[in-house]
Amino acid sequence: xxxxxQSPSNKVTEKGKDVELRCDPISGHTALYWYRQSLGQGLEFxxxxxxxxAPDKSGLPSDRFSAERTGGSVSTLTIQRTQQEDSAVxxxxxxxxxxxxxxxxxxxxxxxxxxx
Amino acid sequence: xxxVTQAQTEISVVExxxxxxxxxxxxxxxxxxxxxxxxxxxGELVFLIRRNSFDEQNEISGRYSWNFQKxxxxxxxxxxxxxxxxxxxxxxxxxxxxxTSYDKVIFGPGTSLSVIP
Numbered sequence: 001x002x003x004x005x006q007s008p009s010n011k012v013t014e015k016g017k018d019v020e021l022r023c024d025p026i027s028g029h030t031a032l033y034w035y036r037q038s039l040g041q042g043l044e045f046x047x048x049x050x051x052x053x054a055p056d057k058s059g060l061p062s063d064r065f066s067a068e069r070t071g072g073s074v075s076t077l078t079i080q081r082t083q084q085e086d087s088a089v090x091x092x093x094x095x096x097x098x099x100x101x102x103x104x105x106x107x108x109x110x111x112x113x114x115x116x
Numbered sequence: 117x118x119x120v121t122q123a124q125t126e127i128s129v130v131e132x133x134x135x136x137x138x139x140x141x142x143x144x145x146x147x148x149x150x151x152x153x154x155x156x157x158x159g160e161l162v163f164l165i166r167r168n169s170f171d172e173q174n175e176i177s178g179r180y181s182w183n184f185q186k187x188x189x190x191x192x193x194x195x196x197x198x199x200x201x202x203x204x205x206x207x208x209x210x211x212x213x214x215x216t217s218y219d220k221v222i223f224g225p226g227t228s229l230s231v232i233p
Contacts, residue, residue, distance in 0.1 A: 031219050042225035043161075043207065056220055091161070097219055102149030102168060102211055105221060107161040 002026065004108035006092050012114045013082055021077040021111045023092030031097025032075050033105060034067055038088040046090075049075065050097050082115045089113070118143055120210050120224035128230045129198050137193040137227045139208030145169075147213035150184065150191040151221070156204040167191065198231045205229070 005024040013019050025032050034046040045059040049069045060066070064082075069075040079086055089110040095103035119142040129135045141150065152164040165175065167184050175182045179196045195202050208224040 033221065035223070043223040045220070045222055048220050050219060089159075093161075093221075095219065102151075102166050102213075103219065104151065104163040104166055105153075105161075106163070109160055 004092055004094050004106050006090075006108035006111050008111060009109060010112045010114075012116060015084060015115055016081055018078065018080045019082055019113065021079075021090050021092075021113070023075045023077070023094075023108060025073065025075070025092070025094030026106055029094035029096055029106070030072065031095045031103065032069055033093040033095075034075070034077050035091045035093065036088045037091055037110070043091065046077070079113075082113075084115045087113055087115045118210050118212055118220070118222040120208050120222055122208055122224040122227050124227045125225070126228045126230070128232060130232050131200060132197050134194060134196050135198050135229065135231075137195075137206050137208075137229065139191045139193065139224060141189050141191065141208070141210045143189075143210060143212055145212040149211045149213075151209040151211075152182065152191075152193050153207045153209060153223075154204045155207065155226070161207070164193075195229075198229075200231050200233050203229060203231045 007022045030051045032049045035043040036046055037043050047067045048056040064080045067077045089112050091107055091110045093105040093107045095105050121140045148169045150167045154162045154164055172184050181194045183192045205226045205228045207226045209221050211219055211221045
């Protein structure tokens with residue numbers, strides 16, 4: 001079946017502009033995650049959605065970052081007034097989200113964001 | 117709070133050598149899950165294994181094996197007879213079963229493995 005789909009695959013934007021990154025999870029997956037991976041670095045947790053529960057936003061680095069998930073499916077990560085330090089690969093993942101049973105994550109190919 | 121440490125930033129081995137990737141974790145929960153993921157040069161992260169906190173049996177899958185020791189909070193990954201295709205960044209990860217944040221997955225910084233022909 002289809003995997004996690006992210007768009008765009010690449011985004012170049014000017015400093016100060018807003019960007020929206022989209023994630024389409026695997027059908028039936030209730031949990032959705034956003035991570036950020038800077039060049040040569042690990043995965044930095046940003047935000048996590050689980051079903052209809054309030055999202056865990058504890059990883060968002062500043063109030064310029066926000067995310068929503070509409071209808072329990074597609075998610076959009078928005079970065080306002082982008083800065084050069086926002087340049088990174090933004091990874092989305094989804095899982096069955098069985099509620100504490102450690103469902104493995106399925107990752108998309110990521111969106112490479114470059115802020116000039 | 118959850119924390120995952122992978123002390124080895126980069127490892128280089130010659131093909132056919134065995135290599136062990138270390139992972140040490142911290143958690144206050146008694147129920148948790150540990151994972152290993154592989155990120156090849158192509159970039160897409162691939163799930164390798166999941167282990168729950170109540171199962172300390174070692175697991176072997178082909179050339180891969182995992183050693184889980186709760187006493188030392190470690191979940192190490194060994195590749196036997198390494199191959200060039202094993203070259204990748206390997207991430208260890210942890211999720212807790214706390215009701216407030218269950219299924220939140222935190223990753224370690226990763227270990228970059230290079231297998232030299």
